[in-house]
Amino acid sequence: xxxxxxxxxxSYFRNPTGYIAIALFSxxxxxxxxxxxxxxxxxxxxxxxxxRSFFIIIVPIxxxxxxxxxxxxxxxxxxxxxxxxxxxxxxxxxxxxxxxxFIMFINVFIHMIMTKILGGVVVTGDWGTVIVFFFLAAxxxxxxxxxxxxxxxxxxxxxxxxxxxxxxxxxxxxxxxLETGVVTLLETFNIVNSETANAIGSTISDAINWLDxxxxxNNFRYGVFSVIPLFFCISIAVxxxxxxxxxxxxxxxxxx
Amino acid sequence: xxxxxxxxxxxxxxxxxxxxxxxxxxxxxxLVIILAANILFDKLLGKALTFDFSSLGKYSISQTTKEVIDxxxxxxxxxxxxxxxxxxxxxxxxYEYIVPLIDVYDNYAGSKISVEYVDPETYPSIIKQxxxxxxxxxxxxxYVISYGDKLVVVDPYDCFYWNEDALNLNQLLPTAxxxxxxxxxxxxxxxxxxxxxxxxxxGLQEDxxxxxxxxxxxxxxxxxxxxxxxxxxxxxxxDLLILNGINADIPxxxxxxxxxxxxxxxxxxxxxxxxxxxxxxxxHLNSVLATVNISIDDCIIQExxxxxxLVSTNYEAYVDIADEFxxxxxxxxxxxxxxxxxxxxxxxxxxxAVSYPVLTTSDNAKTQIVKDNALELAxxxxxxxxxxxxxxxxxxxxxxxxxxxxxxxxxxxxSSYGYSSNNISFTISCFRNMLNVAPGEYINVPVGQLDSxxxxxxxxxxxxxxxxxxxxxxxxPLLFIICATIVYNRRRHL
Numbered sequence: 001x002x003x004x005x006x007x008x009x010x011s012y013f014r015n016p017t018g019y020i021a022i023a024l025f026s027x028x029x030x031x032x033x034x035x036x037x038x039x040x041x042x043x044x045x046x047x048x049x050x051x052r053s054f055f056i057i058i059v060p061i062x063x064x065x066x067x068x069x070x071x072x073x074x075x076x077x078x079x080x081x082x083x084x085x086x087x088x089x090x091x092x093x094x095x096x097x098x099x100x101x102f103i104m105f106i107n108v109f110i111h112m113i114m115t116k117i118l119g120g121v122v123v124t125g126d127w128g129t130v131i132v133f134f135f136l137a138a139x140x141x142x143x144x145x146x147x148x149x150x151x152x153x154x155x156x157x158x159x160x161x162x163x164x165x166x167x168x169x170x171x172x173x174x175x176x177x178l179e180t181g182v183v184t185l186l187e188t189f190n191i192v193n194s195e196t197a198n199a200i201g202s203t204i205s206d207a208i209n210w211l212d213x214x215x216x217x218n219n220f221r222y223g224v225f226s227v228i229p230l231f232f233c234i235s236i237a238v239x240x241x242x243x244x245x246x247x248x249x250x251x252x253x254x255x256x
Numbered sequence: 257x258x259x260x261x262x263x264x265x266x267x268x269x270x271x272x273x274x275x276x277x278x279x280x281x282x283x284x285x286x287l288v289i290i291l292a293a294n295i296l297f298d299k300l301l302g303k304a305l306t307f308d309f310s311s312l313g314k315y316s317i318s319q320t321t322k323e324v325i326d327x328x329x330x331x332x333x334x335x336x337x338x339x340x341x342x343x344x345x346x347x348x349x350x351y352e353y354i355v356p357l358i359d360v361y362d363n364y365a366g367s368k369i370s371v372e373y374v375d376p377e378t379y380p381s382i383i384k385q386x387x388x389x390x391x392x393x394x395x396x397x398x399y400v401i402s403y404g405d406k407l408v409v410v411d412p413y414d415c416f417y418w419n420e421d422a423l424n425l426n427q428l429l430p431t432a433x434x435x436x437x438x439x440x441x442x443x444x445x446x447x448x449x450x451x452x453x454x455x456x457x458x459g460l461q462e463d464x465x466x467x468x469x470x471x472x473x474x475x476x477x478x479x480x481x482x483x484x485x486x487x488x489x490x491x492x493x494x495d496l497l498i499l500n501g502i503n504a505d506i507p508x509x510x511x512x513x514x515x516x517x518x519x520x521x522x523x524x525x526x527x528x529x530x531x532x533x534x535x536x537x538x539x540h541l542n543s544v545l546a547t548v549n550i551s552i553d554d555c556i557i558q559e560x561x562x563x564x565x566l567v568s569t570n571y572e573a574y575v576d577i578a579d580e581f582x583x584x585x586x587x588x589x590x591x592x593x594x595x596x597x598x599x600x601x602x603x604x605x606x607x608x609a610v611s612y613p614v615l616t617t618s619d620n621a622k623t624q625i626v627k628d629n630a631l632e633l634a635x636x637x638x639x640x641x642x643x644x645x646x647x648x649x650x651x652x653x654x655x656x657x658x659x660x661x662x663x664x665x666x667x668x669x670x671s672s673y674g675y676s677s678n679n680i681s682f683t684i685s686c687f688r689n690m691l692n693v694a695p696g697e698y699i700n701v702p703v704g705q706l707d708s709x710x711x712x713x714x715x716x717x718x719x720x721x722x723x724x725x726x727x728x729x730x731x732x733p734l735l736f737i738i739c740a741t742i743v744y745n746r747r748r749h750l
Contacts, residue, residue: 015747019740023733030728037721041709107732114724119712124309172344180378194381198374210298215344222356224315227305228298235290242286246279253275 004084004092005099008066012100021061025104028054033111042115044126045221048108048133052214055140056165060158062100063144066093067244071152079248086248090145090241097141098134105133128220135233136213140165142237142244149247171212179205303363315356317364320701321440325361327447328368328403334443335370336361337386337400342373350412353435353706358399361439369443392466393481401439403446408473409466410442414671430706434674437701441675442470444699450478452691454496457510459484461533463501463662467670471684474675475693484510495691496523499541501662503533511540518547521652523690527659527666530556531595534626546602548645548656549611553598555625557639557660561618564590571595575615575641577682584685588678591615597660598623598639608649614642614657655690 012018032047070076079089108130112122147161148154183201186192192200209215213236216229297305308316317325328334336358343351362371374382376396383394386402392409394400399410415438419429454472456465458481469479477496482488488510490497497517499506506514518524526545528538537554545551559565559573566572572594582589593615601611616638623634642659663669664683673679687693 014743016740016744019736019743023736023740026736027729027733030725030732033728034721034725037711037716037724040711040713040716042711043709107728111728115711118715120709128309176341183379194379195385198379198381202372218344219315219356219359222315222352223309224356224360225307225309226302228294228302231297232294235294239286239290243283246283250279253272 001084001088001092001095004089005095008093008096009099012062012096017061017065018100018103021058021100022104024061025051025054025058026107029107029111033114037118042111042118042120044108044112044115044122045129047111048126048129049221051108052133052136053169055136056162056169058104059137059140059144059165060147060161062097063141063148063161064154064158065148066097066145067149067248068152068154068157072154076251080252086245089248090245094141094145094241097144098138101134101137101141105130123223125221125223128223128225131225131230132217132220135230136217138237139213139233139240140168142240145244146240146247149244168213172209172215175205175208175212178208306363308360315360317357317360317436317440318702320699321361321436322364324440324444324447324699325365325368328365328443330368332404333368333370334365334401334403334446335372336439337382337402338371338373338398339376339382339394339400340373340397341375341378350416350430353433354399354412354415357435358439389480392469393464399439401442401446403443406446406450406473406478408442408446408470410438410470411466411667411671414438414467414667417674418672432674432703433706434703437703440701441474441699445470445473448473448476450476452477452495452693453491453493454479454498455482455491455494456480456498456500457482457484457502457506460499460506461503462499463503464667465498465500465665467667467675468498468500468665468683471670471675471680472687475684475688475691477687477691477693488513490514490517490522494522496525496687499524499526499528500665501527501529502541503528503536505536505538506540506544508540511544514544515547518544518654518656519652521654523654524656525665525686525690526552526657527662527664528552528597529595529660529662530597531662545645545656545658546604547606548609548647548654549602549605550643550645550656550658551600551602552658552660553600553623555598555623555634557593557596557598557617557641558622558624559617560620560622560636564618564621566592566594573617573621575617578613578616580612581614581644581682584689585678585682591664591679591682593641593661593663595661596641596663598641599643599658599660600640601643608647609645610648611643611645613640614644615659616640657686657690 012021029047029051032050033042036042036047067076070079079086112126115122143164144157144161147164148157150160151157179201182204183194183197186197186200187194191197213229213233216232219226220229338355338358343349343355358371361369376383376394384390386400387394387407392400392407394409397412399412401408401410415433415435416430417432417434419431450473452475454477456462456469456479465479472479482490482494482497484507486509488507490513494517497514514522514524526541528536534556535554538552542551556571557573558570560570561573564573564575566574572592574590575593575596577585577589577591596617617640619638620636621639622636623639625634641661642657642664645654645656645658647653659665664679664686670677670680
């Protein structure tokens with residue numbers, strides 16, 4: 001696994017992908033940091049939370065080539081012929097992508113040090129946001145791995161990953177729309193009274209929102225830590241990594 | 257030979273089919289396990305595995321709050337409804353201190369407290385559901401705490417004390433976080449049985465009285481609105497009639513009803529000022545008050561004694577508490593009053609009534625009257641800003657407090673200075689005195705903390721910001737772009 005990890009991590013720096021991802025991340029985080037600085041009050045949690053919105057751009061860039069590039073070049077066959085397990089392949093690539101995220105995140109650590117130097121404070125909630133950032137990154141990178149394993153085109157893989165992340169980012173909006181829709185429908189056709197309609201709408205909204213990792217992890221930034229959202233992110237990441245593993249393994253028995 | 261080949265193909269197909277089944281089956285099983293584990297963890301260990309590491313534990317509830325919540329009976333849960341959509345990003349807003357803390361109440365209370373966020377603009381029926389009699393004039397962006405048939409409105413802005421100077425500049429600068437204090441006391445007050453009932457006369461362009469209703473709750477007094485409609489009648493269960501911050505005079509029919517009410521020993525609290533109704537003479541109201549020898553003047557008090565003046569315009573100043581009423585409040589002999597009207601004894605005295613000054617200005621105060629749309633200086637002397645009146649003899653004794661300022665009862669004042677300010681403590685004592693109830697139980701809940709993310713302004717200059725901006729936004733990203741270009745150029749032919 002280490003060999004795969006090393007090869008994949010170095011490959012980020014043997015082509016422009018890694019540098020572009022880091023440049024993009026450092027530019028966006030830099031803009032946020034300077035924006036906070038001009039306000040006279042630096043809230044690192046705020047910077048990191050804003051950076052989470054850019055998973056939708058950065059994750060596809062980082063993960064699009066993980067498996068699709070090997071498939072396009074035909075080097076995918078090495079997974080099956082070398083004395084390594086497919087699990088090692090998936091985990092090695094996943095950890096390499098996560099390491100790139102860690103490297104990108106060094107920018108934020110520098111911003112934290114600058115905040116302290118400038119007399120600001122870095123509170124527990126800020127560290128909570130850092131933890132959440134990496135758990136969410138793990139979830140989305142796993143999703144990106146899965147999208148990359150689906151196709152031999154990096155572009156399609158990036159688009160699929162983009163759509164997946166977009167859907168996840170809009171879960172709470174969907175929930176809100178659906179809640180309004182259901183309540184309006186039930187009230188318009190007098191199916192139930194308004195109190196019951198509100199209750200049904202609220203239940204549906206809560207159920208959908210339960211799947212939203214952003215809502216689940218919101219309170220970390222205020223210093224309220226919970227193990228459950230982290231477990232949620234990791235378990236979903238494990239699921240997508242397992243799906244990736246299964247897609248790769250399919251080649252062993254698939255007739256096509 | 258053909259048979260052997262077809263047998264091999266068949267075996268291969270079977271093996272592929274079996275592996276496909278294993279593959280799909282294992283994915284489904286893993287998904288089910290993950291969902292089940294998450295749901296179980298969430299339900300069973302959600303609270304146990306949540307920890308408050310916030311600075312100074314601002315999202316933890318105190319032992320006092322836990323004791324109050326423990327008192328709520330399982331059979332009659334309390335409902336906290338935020339009349340707005342639950343904010344998802346409340347950075348730099350007061351909701352940062354409120355929403356997560358209310359979640360902690362919810363988590364600790366279990367089924368004893370339910371917390372919901374319902375936007376009345378999306379679901380207008382929620383207003384009717386919470387307040388069927390339309391007493392409380394429920395509005396968006398407030399919290400409603402209901403318990404049985406009782407209801408208290410909590411405005412999020414009233415959960416903080418604000419810097420008064422900043423408020424004058426239309427800026428909100430919180431000086432104290434009273435979120436836990438406010439919610440815990442409200443919850444506690446809702447569980448106390450009401451023994452008295454106060455009616456707020458409405459329809460007189462009056463200021464909001466939501467905070468005053470909350471204060472009355474704390475002394476076991478229920479509140480209701482009494483509109484000045486055609487069939488205006490003071491209900492038999494009225495223990496206290498309140499005209500708080502009215503900006504228009506009472507109609508004639510109300511005047512007669514109030515005279516009858518006072519003659520039967522009714523209790524009346526009146527608070528007016530000069531700020532938003534300079535031309536109002538309150539002729540009908542004065543006619544009612546004349547029965548107890550009190551009159552409200554149509555001029556404004558301007559304090560001239562520098563030791564009393566609070567603001568340079570001299571319309572905001574300290575007032576002395578009269579000796580008879582000093583026992584109403586500990587450790588203070590002065591209160592604040594702004595844009596006050598003088599309250600005086602009537603020229604013609606009713607024989608059975610007696611009135612006393614409650615709040616007075618210095619000896620050097622002046623009054624100004626409106627003449628030709630301008631203020632003109634009138635007399636100089638000592639003026640009453642508040643008076644108390646009752647009957648001098650007999651079994652039936654009405655009690656009346658009249659204040660020429662709204663600084664003792666307005667929502668605006670309470671929002672700025674809080675429930676424990678001297679002015680409000682004095683008002684509570686007036687109510688307790690009239691209603692003859694025990695001191696209100698405001699529980700001592702620790703005051704929360706306010707985060708400060710400010711940086712040291714001496715270390716951050718325009719030059720340093722520019723320098724950091726160049727480094728973080730230009731140089732660092734550019735270096736990586738240059739690296740990307742170099743790598744691309746070197747490897748594009750490989």
